[in-house]
Amino acid sequence: MPESVHSQDPDQSMVDAEQPEQEVVSNDPILEERQIVVLPGATDTAASFQFEGEGHTMGNALRYAIMKNPAVEFCGYTIPHPSDAKMHVRIQTTDSTTALEALEKGFNDLMDLCDVVTEKFTSARDQFNEESGNRMEV
Amino acid sequence: MAPLVPSQEELQRRRIIGINAETVTNIPSTDFPGHWPGESHGWAVDEFQKVCAQTFFRAITCAIEQILTICIEQNFQVEFHRNDQFEASFSLIGLDASVANAFRRILMAEIPTIAIEDVFIHNNTSVIQDEVLAQRLGLIPLKGSVEGINWMQWFKKATEEGGEEDGPCDFNTIVLHLDVECYKNEHAAKDEQDPRKLYTNAHVYAKDLLFTPVGRQEQYFVGDNVIAPVNPDILIAKLRPGQAIQMELHCQKGIGADHAKFSPVATASYRLLPDIKIERPILGDDAKKFAKCFPKGVIGLESVTSAEAAKRGSGYEGHAGEQKAVVKDAFSDTVSRECLRHDEFKDKVKLGRVRDHFIFNVESTGQFDSDVLFLEAVKVLKLKCNRWKRGLTDLMA
Numbered sequence: 001m002p003e004s005v006h007s008q009d010p011d012q013s014m015v016d017a018e019q020p021e022q023e024v025v026s027n028d029p030i031l032e033e034r035q036i037v038v039l040p041g042a043t044d045t046a047a048s049f050q051f052e053g054e055g056h057t058m059g060n061a062l063r064y065a066i067m068k069n070p071a072v073e074f075c076g077y078t079i080p081h082p083s084d085a086k087m088h089v090r091i092q093t094t095d096s097t098t099a100l101e102a103l104e105k106g107f108n109d110l111m112d113l114c115d116v117v118t119e120k121f122t123s124a125r126d127q128f129n130e131e132s133g134n135r136m137e138v
Numbered sequence: 139m140a141p142l143v144p145s146q147e148e149l150q151r152r153r154i155i156g157i158n159a160e161t162v163t164n165i166p167s168t169d170f171p172g173h174w175p176g177e178s179h180g181w182a183v184d185e186f187q188k189v190c191a192q193t194f195f196r197a198i199t200c201a202i203e204q205i206l207t208i209c210i211e212q213n214f215q216v217e218f219h220r221n222d223q224f225e226a227s228f229s230l231i232g233l234d235a236s237v238a239n240a241f242r243r244i245l246m247a248e249i250p251t252i253a254i255e256d257v258f259i260h261n262n263t264s265v266i267q268d269e270v271l272a273q274r275l276g277l278i279p280l281k282g283s284v285e286g287i288n289w290m291q292w293f294k295k296a297t298e299e300g301g302e303e304d305g306p307c308d309f310n311t312i313v314l315h316l317d318v319e320c321y322k323n324e325h326a327a328k329d330e331q332d333p334r335k336l337y338t339n340a341h342v343y344a345k346d347l348l349f350t351p352v353g354r355q356e357q358y359f360v361g362d363n364v365i366a367p368v369n370p371d372i373l374i375a376k377l378r379p380g381q382a383i384q385m386e387l388h389c390q391k392g393i394g395a396d397h398a399k400f401s402p403v404a405t406a407s408y409r410l411l412p413d414i415k416i417e418r419p420i421l422g423d424d425a426k427k428f429a430k431c432f433p434k435g436v437i438g439l440e441s442v443t444s445a446e447a448a449k450r451g452s453g454y455e456g457h458a459g460e461q462k463a464v465v466k467d468a469f470s471d472t473v474s475r476e477c478l479r480h481d482e483f484k485d486k487v488k489l490g491r492v493r494d495h496f497i498f499n500v501e502s503t504g505q506f507d508s509d510v511l512f513l514e515a516v517k518v519l520k521l522k523c524n525r526w527k528r529g530l531t532d533l534m535a
Contacts, residue, residue, distance in 0.1 A: 061240035068181035070171035107527040112183040114520035128218035
């Protein structure tokens with residue numbers, strides 16, 4: 001894999017990491033010990049990744065996030081067999097990036113989206129509660 | 139070269155999924171880079187986050203709102219319609235179906251909750267078999283301190299490949315006891331027919347489940363925050379004198395994907411906002427008939443003003459004072475397509491749905507408030523992303 005990808009990764013040992021947001025879920029058996037496998041035949045700009053134990057929930061949302069990347073030529077996901085808990089994501093990119101970088105950017109974008117959704121949802125809810133609270137008092 | 143920016147009319151056109159009598163049109167989203175030549179459509183979180191003027195002016199006038207509704211493209215908005223403990227309804231606007239669907243799926247199957255998992259039956263002389271009773275008990279929704287539930291960890295079970303099972307501990311198991319015995323009520327009237335008065339404990343209810351805090355659970359589950367069934371009046375079993383049930387129930391953390399009893403919602407669904415366009419005037423008795431094709435309140439009747447009647451080519455010429463059909467409340471429509479079955483309306487109306495306007499309806503079972511559940515769902519999606527992203531570092535090495 002290209003050097004640039006590796007160097008972008010922050011050195012974990014140097015960062016005084018904050019406690020994970022949710023200690024509780026950290027020993028989640030459902031998410032633990034699952035890995036991403038790069039399927040055979042991958043090149044830098046075209047690769048298929050296999051996610052163990054993942055389904056349409058993540059698959060389709062991730063596909064959307066990756067397709068939003070202008071450097072991605074193709075992205076699709078599939079669950080090859082319904083009784084195998086495996087999800088494949090195929091990514092083909094232009095030369096300006098790599099499939100792996102596109103995948104990582106997909107995750108980052110999806111997380112940014114989640115932050116915005118949380119923020120806007122919370123403020124809309126608080127505003128609504130305030131307004132309906134006022135109405136009740138009248 | 140700066141990317142092309144499509145006109146507002148064009149963007150609005152792309153947002154509407156057409157619904158015809160037998161077909162649907164303009165179905166897939168097209169807001170991807172490379173789909174429309176020259177346009178950008180790349181992911182931009184600041185665009186998504188941007189607050190549209192519409193939110194500020196929403197209340198002012200209908201006319202202004204209509205203009206401003208058009209000015210939204212990629213930015214995301216939330217509108218609340220209802221927010222109760224057991225039911226919340228809200229619109230997420232400007233989201234892609236894939237993401238909205240991820241939230242919905244997570245709501246149903248991936249938010250951890252507590253439910254009865256292991257039942258140790260010491261005595262059961264009721265007419266309900268042990269396994270049937272255990273199954274019924276599992277489905278009872280429980281409530282308790284949210285903080286405490288979040289503090290609880292997963293109960294690690296032994297798998298086929300081996301691996302050790304965690305023993306029950308204060309951080310992974312909540313213990314409930316059910317200990318009831320039915321006997322005759324001495325004070326019952328001679329001719330009493332109602333078994334509930336004739337006997338004591340003839341009906342076993344969810345409220346008979348007693349919580350026994352263990353270890354650190356005493357800090358979390360106290361006062362109003364004890365673990366208890368959401369609804370105390372769920373009937374568990376019926377007994378007759380001499381019959382008794384004694385059991386110990388172990389509750390554990392789990393997710394709906396594993397068993398529906400762990401699902402925190404009764405329903406979590408979304409629908410797309412309906413869109414009705416009356417393209418040519420519908421007047422007089424036709425207007426009344428047209429309104430009847432829709433649920434109440436969706437179509438209203440208004441008189442044609444003299445100004446409209448004076449306008450050439452409007453289709454209202456010479457109809458001043460007559461009733462015309464107008465769209466009052468598309469939100470409540472069911473998009474039944476009834477109006478398209480009548481030849482007189484076929485070409486005068488266009489039905490559709492707004493592609494990126496999701497009207498969510500979340501009904502909680504009671505362990506969490508409905509609005510909190512949605513926030514949990516977003517959190518779970520983010521957590522999943524984070525976890526997989528961390529897994530990527532192995533690939534890069």
